[in-house]
Amino acid sequence: MKIYEQRSAPNPRRVRIFLAEKGLLDQVTFVQLDMDKGELETEAFARKNAWQRVPVLELDDGTCLAETVAICRYLEELHPEPSLFGRSALERAQVEMWNRRVELGFFFQISQAFRHTHPAMAPLETPQVPAWGEANKARALQSLARLNDALAERRFIAADVFTVADITAMCAVNFMRPVRLKRPEGLEHLERWYSEVTERPSATA
């Protein structure tokens, strides 16, 4: 298996952490692409992913899969243990619910704040809309408070075990740094969870 990625970007990191949790990192060859050098815009890459985003998983027969969660879900089917998408129909639905809440309601806000306020993103995000970037900062902090409430109820975001929703949330929290957003004081359950997930060996993958 081959993965096309840009190592510094948060979505490829989600896949690397997922692979590390499954013990699969050494089964994958990583190919680095640099979006600042236009390496996602080539025709060769468009044949692998017409939507021109990383990460892309290329199987040995040349089939390419794009979209972070689609790649993770495929890896879960091939290597079900340890389960990162839930262990029963209801838990799988709850993991999906929480992964989407975190992704669409938190990760996305941070990413929009980054893309619409960071000067390095101006050539890629046309038009850059700074007012939209700023609006997302307040929303991201509101979501963080909601995650703190959830983490008052259980050890991890979606369940009593570590799941893909924790990976999405941890990558989003780390993505706050380039946006210069700080975690507000007083979110004690979030801080307890953050210490635990960042100490896992997978966190540095």
Add this chain to the structure above:
Amino acid sequence: MKIYEQRSAPNPRRVRIFLAEKGLLDQVTFVQLDMDKGELETEAFARKNAWQRVPVLELDDGTCLAETVAICRYLEELHPEPSLFGRSALERAQVEMWNRRVELGFFFQISQAFRHTHPAMAPLETPQVPAWGEANKARALQSLARLNDALAERRFIAADVFTVADITAMCAVNFMRPVRLKRPEGLEHLERWYSEVTERPSATA
């Protein structure tokens, strides 16, 4: 089973179409909530979904599931036939990939254009950022061209059979109307697909 929804909103429609395709519509009691009247802001509803969005599926034991795709995925587990999420590991990954491309790269753009340019959304979307709404219209049309390319290759969006990705795409195309976006001429594969999916009995669910 009970579903809390607002009938006119596009995400509840995705779940109704999914239920209709599964032949399950008559097993669900629908409860209407009106977001313009603040009915998603009540404490009673926040106990069902802390993120205060519809649809919400309430099981007979009171467990509540939010997020459109989490609800559909749970229904797929309980009622696997006809399969709407794929019939093999690879097809399930491809359906996930396409459903996400359609949702994050098309449905979302239409929804942002609506929320940030429509006067009715001003009280809910604070601040409304009209420049962001407008920027999304061009992106939505670019995605529509990419869907047309995909539909040149196969009968439906993700596979040779109808899947959840077709439901997401059809609801997004219909959501173009309140945004006053028209389908550009010349997307013949998209038009062929759109005629076929809107003629299915589920389309009016």
